[in-house]
Amino acid sequence: AQKVTQAQTEISVVEKEDVTLDCVYETRDTTYYLFWYKQPPSGELVFLIRRNSFDEQNEISGRYSWNFQKSTSSFNFTITASQVVDSAVYFCALSEAHRDDKIIFGKGTRLHILP
Amino acid sequence: SAVISQKPSRDICQRGTSLTIQCQVDSQVTMMFWYRQQPGQSLTLIATANQGSEATYESGFVIDKFPISRPNLTFSTLTVSNMSPEDSSIYLCSVEAGNEQFFGPGTRLTVL
Numbered sequence: 001a002q003k004v005t006q007a008q009t010e011i012s013v014v015e016k017e018d019v020t021l022d023c024v025y026e027t028r029d030t031t032y033y034l035f036w037y038k039q040p041p042s043g044e045l046v047f048l049i050r051r052n053s054f055d056e057q058n059e060i061s062g063r064y065s066w067n068f069q070k071s072t073s074s075f076n077f078t079i080t081a082s083q084v085v086d087s088a089v090y091f092c093a094l095s096e097a098h099r100d101d102k103i104i105f106g107k108g109t110r111l112h113i114l115p
Numbered sequence: 116s117a118v119i120s121q122k123p124s125r126d127i128c129q130r131g132t133s134l135t136i137q138c139q140v141d142s143q144v145t146m147m148f149w150y151r152q153q154p155g156q157s158l159t160l161i162a163t164a165n166q167g168s169e170a171t172y173e174s175g176f177v178i179d180k181f182p183i184s185r186p187n188l189t190f191s192t193l194t195v196s197n198m199s200p201e202d203s204s205i206y207l208c209s210v211e212a213g214n215e216q217f218f219g220p221g222t223r224l225t226v227l
Contacts, residue, residue, distance in 0.1 A: 035216065037218075043205065043220075043221060043223075044205070044218070044220055044221070045158075045218040045221075047215050047216065047217065047218075050214055050215060050216065069121045091157060091158070100162055101146070101211050101216070102148065102163060102173075103148070103158075103209070103216055104160065105157045105158045105159075106157060107156070108157050112179070
């Protein structure tokens with residue numbers, strides 16, 4: 001069965017602190033994709049990253065970084081030097097190649113960055 | 116990349132009526148996906164729509180309640196039939212293009 005777990009329902013940090021959002025996934029496939037999306041208060045879904053199961057290299061994009069560890073089935077997301085504009089709900093998601101790329105979402109982590 | 120538009124952006128409907136949501140993509144795509152996001156919840160996949168074939172529904176969703184059309188490679192509609200207050204949600208269409216999965220801005224539906 002395909003499953004994405006985001007154990008942190010809500011996190012609050014003070015601006016400029018670093019914060020890591022956890023994501024653990026379950027799949028029986030060897031070929032799959034992992035995603036992170038941001039949903040700010042305005043409601044639109046903002047694509048952040050897609051990573052395929054064969055690429056375990058960590059990724060850094062500005063203040064954002066992702067740590068993919070197949071050994072622990074985790075795909076964690078870190079925001080460095082957080083800013084108030086980072087306040088949003090963040091979703092981790094998974095799709096399996098044999099399931100026509102249907103994306104299954106975790107329940108999301110609501111991140112509050114306090115000024 | 117893909118730019119997705121949805122109509123209407125929001126609506127308030129009476130119980131027992133139906134609403135059809137349109138999704139337009141600026142490029143041809145093979146598959147389009149419809150998702151529902153209930154208030155304060157995550158996104159749940161309703162169905163996958165391929166052009167020229169019947170939509171494939173996920174567990175818990177049926178064609179009679181959520182009929183879908185896919186007349187061409189850039190357009191799809193989702194109808195929410197015989198609505199009840201429990202159908203109040205944001206409905207989003209999604210497509211894959213390149214290495215990204217794009218989502219439309221959503222249709223915010225309130226059923227009274």
